[in-house]
Amino acid sequence: METWQAINTLRVVREFSERAIEPPELERILNAGRRTGSSKNDQHWAFVVVRDRDHLRELAAVGHYAGHLAGATLAIALVTPDASGHYDNSVMWDCGRAAQSMVLAAWELGIGSVPATVYDHALAHRLLGLPEDRRCDFLLSFGYPADASVLTRPSRAGGRLSLEELVHEERW
Helix, strand or coil, X not given: CCHHHHHHHCCEXXXXXXXXXXXXXXXXXXXXXXXXXXXXXXXXXXXXXXXXXXXXXXXXXXXXXXXHHHHCCEEEEEEEECCCCCCCHHHHXXXXXHHHHHXXXXXHCCCEEXXXXXXXXXXXXXXXXXXXXXXXXXXXXXXXXXXXXHHCCCCCCCCCCCHHHHCCCCCC
């Protein structure tokens, strides 16, 4: 799959089949995150892989829209330093880039994904066994789609704003 094809055909998948993600596939997804560029090459991220079904069900309670974690084949928690209330834009930017790299690598393999935003940080911290100086703001669910047609489904009409609606030259 070429890069543009992956970007253009990527679909959110919230329902997963029982098919396992094999170790080489998981390693490729994790390496996609690891290989992502980061600001000043700080690589502030770490990843926690969760496969246990009961653990995934517990993690589904960390956010209002995180229910898909319960049915995922596996989840990857994106862990960053806890800046003690100081929001670090470069860490969040880098984390988002790593997440997108993992999502695209998975899509190339026919593996679907969907992000979950953490709202209950204390619960995520406890469930993931994070050190005091770490936090998790996002998790990614991964798995083969329960409905394989999602892999080839065309884009919805009107699903994205046109370039004319988004792009401004020189000034707004």
